[in-house]
Amino acid sequence: MSKIQEQIIAANAAYADNFGDKGTLPGRPRKQFAILTCMDARLDPAKYAGIEEGDAHVIRNAGGRASDDAIRSLVISHILLGTREWFVIHHTDCGMETVTDQTMRQRLRTSLEPADSGTRRSKSNPGKQESHEGDYINWLTIDDPVQSVAEDVARLRCHPLVPEDIVIHGYLYDVNTGRLVRTPPATA
Amino acid sequence: MSKIQEQIIAANAAYADNFGDKGTLPGRPRKQFAILTCMDARLDPAKYAGIEEGDAHVIRNAGGRASDDAIRSLVISHILLGTREWFVIHHTDCGMETVTDQTMRQRLRTSLEPADSGTRRSKSNPGKQESHEGDYINWLTIDDPVQSVAEDVARLRCHPLVPEDIVIHGYLYDVNTGRLVRTPPATA
Numbered sequence: 001m002s003k004i005q006e007q008i009i010a011a012n013a014a015y016a017d018n019f020g021d022k023g024t025l026p027g028r029p030r031k032q033f034a035i036l037t038c039m040d041a042r043l044d045p046a047k048y049a050g051i052e053e054g055d056a057h058v059i060r061n062a063g064g065r066a067s068d069d070a071i072r073s074l075v076i077s078h079i080l081l082g083t084r085e086w087f088v089i090h091h092t093d094c095g096m097e098t099v100t101d102q103t104m105r106q107r108l109r110t111s112l113e114p115a116d117s118g119t120r121r122s123k124s125n126p127g128k129q130e131s132h133e134g135d136y137i138n139w140l141t142i143d144d145p146v147q148s149v150a151e152d153v154a155r156l157r158c159h160p161l162v163p164e165d166i167v168i169h170g171y172l173y174d175v176n177t178g179r180l181v182r183t184p185p186a187t188a
Numbered sequence: 189m190s191k192i193q194e195q196i197i198a199a200n201a202a203y204a205d206n207f208g209d210k211g212t213l214p215g216r217p218r219k220q221f222a223i224l225t226c227m228d229a230r231l232d233p234a235k236y237a238g239i240e241e242g243d244a245h246v247i248r249n250a251g252g253r254a255s256d257d258a259i260r261s262l263v264i265s266h267i268l269l270g271t272r273e274w275f276v277i278h279h280t281d282c283g284m285e286t287v288t289d290q291t292m293r294q295r296l297r298t299s300l301e302p303a304d305s306g307t308r309r310s311k312s313n314p315g316k317q318e319s320h321e322g323d324y325i326n327w328l329t330i331d332d333p334v335q336s337v338a339e340d341v342a343r344l345r346c347h348p349l350v351p352e353d354i355v356i357h358g359y360l361y362d363v364n365t366g367r368l369v370r371t372p373p374a375t376a
Contacts, residue, residue, distance in 0.1 A: 001374075002273060002355060004219060004220075004221050004273050005357060007219075007238065008237045008238060008275070008368070009368065010238070011236075011237055011238020012236055012237060012238065012366070012367065012368045013367075014238070015235055015236050015238070015366055016236075016365055016366035016367040019365060019366035022230070022366060023363065023364040023365060023366070025229075025230045025363070027228065027229070027230065027281060027283055027363075028229075029229035030229070031192060031195075032192075033192050034227070039222070039245040039246055039247045039261055039265065040215065040245070041213075041215070041216075041217035041218070041241070041242050041243055041244055041245055041246075041269075042210070042213045042215065042241050042242055043241070044234050044239075044241050046232050046234060046235070047203055047234070047241070048199075048200055048203050048204075049196045049199055049200060050195065050196060050198070050199020050200065050202070050203070051232075053229070053230050053231070053232050053235070054229050054230055055229055056229055057227040057228070057229055058227055058229075058248055059227045059248050059249055059250075060246055060247050060248040061247055061249070061257055061258070061260070061261045062247075062260060062261040062264040062265070067257045067260075068257065068325075069249055069255045069256065069257030069258065070249070070257065072249070072250060072255075072325055072326075072327060072328065073227055073249045073250035075296075075322075075325075076250040076283065076284070076292075076327070077227065077250070079292075079295060079296065080283050080286070080287065081229075081283055085190060085192050087196070093215060095215055095264065095268050095269055096264070098268070099264075099268065104264075104267075107267060108263075108267065108349060131348065131349075133348045133349050134263075134349065137256070137259075137260055137263075137349075138260075139260060139264070140260065160319065160321045161296060161319075161321050161322060161325075167190060169193065175211065175213070176211040177204055177207060177211060178200070178203050178204035178207035178210060178211070179200060179201075179204040180196070180197065180200045186189075
């Protein structure tokens with residue numbers, strides 16, 4: 001067992017020992033909403049938005065983008081499990097702002113690992129040839145997080161599988177303060 | 189503002205007011221691991237696995253599946269942000285076990301909402317024609333969650349953008365007990 005596995009298993013044992021009546025929670029989110037946000041390690045949506053077990057769906061990916069897979073999840077969230085209000089929450093200082101499709105692809109072509117861990121070849125590049133696997137992926141990078149929230153809300157709003165009566169909100173999370181800011185700002 | 193929005197904003201204000209020194213956390217996950225798990229409302233991976241802000245990436249979608257978008261996120265997690273150990277965690281009683289591609293597509297064709305909320309037409313079906321939008325999506329449903337964990341670990345293991353030295357673990361979360369169970373079980 002790795003050190004990380006040991007830590008997770010120990011924390012999980014403590015959690016399960018104090019599970020209370022959470023084993024009786026229904027699968028349908030009690031508060032009928034879903035959050036789409038970034039995988040960023042600094043973000044804990046349950047904490048920053050006050051979500052208890054059983055309340056809401058939480059969907060996370062790199063950037064919190066309204067990818068096809070996020071839409072798959074949100075449509076299931078609504079159709080199968082009854083959510084009717086969705087929050088798209090990106091954040092300041094996102095790693096997705098530091099790259100473009102071009103730089104991600106170039107980086108994967110040469111299979112460089114992060115600077116602090118040396119160079120290592122991936123399966124896509126066992127013989128030191130350039131790998132072009134990264135060229136086939138749209139990395140959904142971000143230029144400006146206010147704009148990306150607006151674009152993703154618009155994408156969901158226009159999607160043919162998203163019913164008109166789903167309420168969709170956009171927010172930006174500030175990693176320096178922990179605060180959610182509505183985007184675009186509410187009009188008076 | 190909706191009632192849910194008010195609740196989230198109030199909870200967020202309390203969180204931000206007690207943010208402490210979390211505003212100085214770096215973007216790179218301190219513990220260099222990532223969890224891929226389900227969006228299910230009953231799951232709080234930070235709680236069930238003991239993750240603090242700054243520790244790890246958390247990726248969530250319907251089922252916790254190793255979708256193309258989850259792979260996009262995990263590759264970014266490793267290449268840009270240095271994670272080297274990944275956990276695929278599905279769970280018992282998953283909504284994705286209750287449907288198949290066929291039943292999801294049929295359900296979307298007739299644009300039925302959940303039984304308790306009546307019938308409502310989506311944009312894909314404004315004129316009561318059958319909509320075939322759902323036919324273009326692979327819903328990544330689950331037959332058996334032990335099998336789906338094994339399949340998703342295998343998919344990641346074999347992916348050309350996943351370096352060989354990334355450690356990948358599979359676990360099943362029991363929603364009745366809160367416990368993580370290794371899958372397949374560890375051999376002695």
